[in-house]
Amino acid sequence: MHDESGRIEETRCLGENYYLLKVFAPQIAREAKPGNFVMLRVSPTWEPLLRRPFGILQSQPPHIWLYFQVKGRGTTLLKDRQAGDRLDILGPLGNAFPELPDQKILLIAGGRGIVPLFHYAKNYAARQPLLLLYGGRGAADLKLLAELDAMPLLEKYIFSEDGSCGEKGPLTEGLEKIVREQRPQATMACGPEAMLAALAGMLRAKKLDNYASLEAVMGCGFGVCHSCAVAAADGRYRKVCADGPVFPLEEIQWPI
Amino acid sequence: MADLSVDLGFCRLKNPLIPASGTFGYGEEFVPFMDLDIIGALVLKGIYRNARPGNPPPRLFETPAGLLNSIGLAGPGADELQGVIRRLSATTRTPIIVNVCGQDDAEFAEVAGIFAAMPEVAMLELNISCPNIKRGGACPAQDEKHTYRLVKRVKENIAKPLIVKLSPNAADIVAVARAAQEAGADALSLVNTFLGLAVDLEKRRPVFANTLAGLSGPAIKPLALRLVWEVCRQVRIPVIGMGGITSGKDVLEYILVGASAVQIGTVNFCEPAAAVRILAELEKEMEKLRLNNLNEIKGKLAV
Numbered sequence: 383m384h385d386e387s388g389r390i391e392e393t394r395c396l397g398e399n400y401y402l403l404k405v406f407a408p409q410i411a412r413e414a415k416p417g418n419f420v421m422l423r424v425s426p427t428w429e430p431l432l433r434r435p436f437g438i439l440q441s442q443p444p445h446i447w448l449y450f451q452v453k454g455r456g457t458t459l460l461k462d463r464q465a466g467d468r469l470d471i472l473g474p475l476g477n478a479f480p481e482l483p484d485q486k487i488l489l490i491a492g493g494r495g496i497v498p499l500f501h502y503a504k505n506y507a508a509r510q511p512l513l514l515l516y517g518g519r520g521a522a523d524l525k526l527l528a529e530l531d532a533m534p535l536l537e538k539y540i541f542s543e544d545g546s547c548g549e550k551g552p553l554t555e556g557l558e559k560i561v562r563e564q565r566p567q568a569t570m571a572c573g574p575e576a577m578l579a580a581l582a583g584m585l586r587a588k589k590l591d592n593y594a595s596l597e598a599v600m601g602c603g604f605g606v607c608h609s610c611a612v613a614a615a616d617g618r619y620r621k622v623c624a625d626g627p628v629f630p631l632e633e634i635q636w637p638i
Numbered sequence: 639m640a641d642l643s644v645d646l647g648f649c650r651l652k653n654p655l656i657p658a659s660g661t662f663g664y665g666e667e668f669v670p671f672m673d674l675d676i677i678g679a680l681v682l683k684g685i686y687r688n689a690r691p692g693n694p695p696p697r698l699f700e701t702p703a704g705l706l707n708s709i710g711l712a713g714p715g716a717d718e719l720q721g722v723i724r725r726l727s728a729t730t731r732t733p734i735i736v737n738v739c740g741q742d743d744a745e746f747a748e749v750a751g752i753f754a755a756m757p758e759v760a761m762l763e764l765n766i767s768c769p770n771i772k773r774g775g776a777c778p779a780q781d782e783k784h785t786y787r788l789v790k791r792v793k794e795n796i797a798k799p800l801i802v803k804l805s806p807n808a809a810d811i812v813a814v815a816r817a818a819q820e821a822g823a824d825a826l827s828l829v830n831t832f833l834g835l836a837v838d839l840e841k842r843r844p845v846f847a848n849t850l851a852g853l854s855g856p857a858i859k860p861l862a863l864r865l866v867w868e869v870c871r872q873v874r875i876p877v878i879g880m881g882g883i884t885s886g887k888d889v890l891e892y893i894l895v896g897a898s899a900v901q902i903g904t905v906n907f908c909e910p911a912a913a914v915r916i917l918a919e920l921e922k923e924m925e926k927l928r929l930n931n932l933n934e935i936k937g938k939l940a941v
């Protein structure tokens with residue numbers, strides 16, 4: 383874990399409120415694993431006060447790439463930061479998706495939930511069979527398709543709710559068929575809470591290892607503030623930042 | 639180089655900077671960011687007799703330059719914390735302060751007794767001011783009679799120095815401060831968080847399950863500074879000031895109005911190595927003001 387003074391090397395708008403950032407952060411880049419996240423100080427002032435959590439899209443030391451959606455104050459400030467700007471960046475934080483060499487794994491990404499799974503695919507697609515199920519509301523939410531095409535994925539399944547890209551409908555509609563035909567041994571998911579809750583229901587009866595990366599309001603990102611609590615199936619709270627963000631899907635009490 | 643040490647009467651600290659309870663975990667979480675030996679002392683997250691799950695999420699809400707929290711003191715119980723303290727004291731010589739909590743007076747006294755008996759613990763801070771436990775934010779520090787009774791009971795039971803942490807939500811904080819002093823408090827610390835409310839317009843409901851929450855961060859600094867100033871003028875025992883400190887200048891301001899030392903809270907979340915920066919700034923600032931030691935400015939606000 384490093385509190386690094388990084389530098390923005392490139393910022394690119396990918397249309398409709400999605401941005402790609404290339405950040406010089408050698409210590410973090412060296413240690414980052416798929417599933418880890420960082421906390422960014424989006425402004426050098428105390429407004430907004432808290433850092434913002436973001437997944438790591440890929441890491442090629444000395445750089446990491448972030449991919450974010452503009453939501454509110456923090457991400458609006460972040461999109462306007464320029465190449466050359468200093469960026470305080472804390473990471474890598476949290477746990478990672480497990481490495482399951484030799485296994486056939488289905489990656490399930492909803493919208494910006496692609497971030498940690500992109501990283502996973504980037505690192506491991508060449509050595510093991512990976513499938514990707516990727517969905518969003520429309521083509522605007524599925525901006526990384528070209529980069530994903532360049533990866534040696536076994537198969538890609540694309541869904542959009544408005545039908546503007548891939549099959550029409552929520553990605554959960556494709557799940558049953560893919561699992562039946564491809565027989566993956568594990569699934570790894572990241573996306574909106576409703577999507578993860580639906581997956582938890584659908585995957586419960588299947589004998590797979592299922593993992594999900596969660597989001598939560600984060601005050602610190604390194605386990606001290608207790609703001610990121612999520613209720614687990616055992617009735618106790620877990621800290622998303624320190625116990626996660628990746629959890630066995632069954633460990634969480636759905637819906638959150 | 640200026641002398642940064644401060645005198646709390648019952649002990650000297652090498653500098654006035656103390657990370658505040660609930661914002662510094664159990665110390666060990668900050669080892670990746672700083673040498674714990676550089677800070678004056680450190681306060682652990684508040685502790686009850688038994689482990690607590692904490693309040694249901696959401697637990698945080700950001701406000702302009704501030705933070706509302708309703709954590710509800712999630713964490714382990716007193717037995718587990720003793721092991722944590724033994725580990726921590728093996729890694730740092732910085733004095734360890736335990737932030738003692740309780741659902742009722744008996745629990746405060748019991749928890750205080752447990753940690754007062756530990757040689758690794760330098761002093762106790764009695765958290766009679768947490769707004770996130772009872773509905774409506776009620777706490778003993780809102781009432782001078784309750785404060786007197788509780789502090790007396792705890793103090794009779796222990797031989798360790800006792801800091802009493804006050805609430806900015808008391809109708810008359812000076813009266814509460816005096817009551818704590820009369821009951822035997824060795825020092826006071828203030829302020830805990832200000833009661834605040836956040837609402838969700840769409841749901842027409844409070845954001846927090848507990849309705850009210852505690853406000854901290856730069857937003858509260860002028861409010862907290864005023865209360866520290868008022869209390870310092872009216873008590874004899876040392877006062878540890880806090881609320882919104884983010885810089886070396888802020889530290890000096892609190893000392894100018896009469897504080898003997900300060901605590902830094904929310905800034906530890908935004909900047910885990912904040913203490914290191916603030917300490918360096920404090921030295922520079924003292925040089926600029928040609929101060930050889932902090933006593934030269936302590937309580938010297940001319941009004």
Ligand SMILES: Cc1cc2nc3c(=O)[nH]c(=O)nc-3n(C[C@H](O)[C@H](O)[C@H](O)COP(=O)(O)OP(=O)(O)OC[C@H]3O[C@@H](n4cnc5c(N)ncnc54)[C@H](O)[C@@H]3O)c2cc1C
Pocket residue numbers: 419432433434435436437438449450451452453454455456457458494497596597598599600627700
């Ligand atoms: C582990 C983790 C990884 C993430 N990775 C990415 C990513 O790779 N790309 C991306 O676009 N977004 C990601 N997010 C979500 C991102 O952090 C939020 O969209 C962002 O914080 C919103 O900030 P804002 O100031 O623009 O919005 P505001 O609405 O102004 O934020 C106000 C407050 O709410 C919090 N908040 C708002 N939405 C969320 C949310 N969905 N999750 C957690 N906190 C929230 C903010 O941190 C802030 O404290 C991730 C979140 C987590 C927890």
Ligand SMILES: Cc1cc2nc3c(=O)[nH]c(=O)nc-3n(C[C@H](O)[C@H](O)[C@H](O)COP(=O)(O)O)c2cc1C
Pocket residue numbers: 607658659660661683684685705707709711737765768803829830831853854855856858880881882883901902903904905
């Ligand atoms: C998330 C959070 C948790 C806190 N937990 C405690 C606690 O356990 N005990 C306590 O006495 N004060 C607690 N506080 C209050 C702080 O110690 C401090 O009094 C307050 O935040 C004001 O200082 P600041 O503005 O520098 O944060 C907590 C504050 C925050 C933000």
Ligand code: FES
Pocket residue numbers: 599600601602603604605606607608609610621622623624
């Ligand atoms: S974000 Fe602070 S404990 Fe998880």
